Amino acid sequence: EDQVTQSPEALRLQEGESSSLNCSYTVSGLRGLFWYRQDPGKGPEFLFTLYSAGEEKEKERLKATLTKKESFLHITAPKPEDSATYLCAVQAWETSGSRLTFGEGTQLTVNP
């Protein structure tokens, strides 16, 4: 059974204080690992897909990295508008369609 564990559950940062969110996963064969951002009262919004260990992707102040057991979402010099819940999800090769297993998320708050 595929499992995704995200830590910490919640994180408070001061504006400009860089940090990382962790996503640990167990999957029989990783087809892809995904990061989404979710604002209160809204649906998740796609950020990144990572496919193989060593891969990195960046978007503005966010950088996602992947190893064989975990992924990190690095946030550099965050701003208050980065406050959101960040979700990690995995897809295994044997699943059909786009069946993703999601973690519970990390709720990030960036104070001005």
Next chain:
Amino acid sequence: NAGVTQTPKFQVLKTGQSMTLQCAQDMNHNSMYWYRQDPGMGLRLIYYSASEGTTDKGEVPNGYNVSRLNKREFSLRLESAAPSQTSVYFCASSEGAGSEKLFFGSGTQLSVL
């Protein structure tokens, strides 16, 4: 461009009542999904439709039925609502054929009393 549109946004039901959640996408996507999101549980897949004319069970299908009405529309029906179905429901779509970039609607908050 509306993306994925869900209706209604809020709904309160009594135990045993039925209702249908509607979802439509205007991106010409092949695949559509229904998820529920509960505190401490993350997003869980209820049903999905890989392409028009097909539907398959996800992780938590019991108590739900779906209909892929056409390429644009995918509805979720609760035949006899139970308090355990109190949740936030999200519809999503993707291009399909292995594309996992899901586009989500804004959700339906459902309470079953």
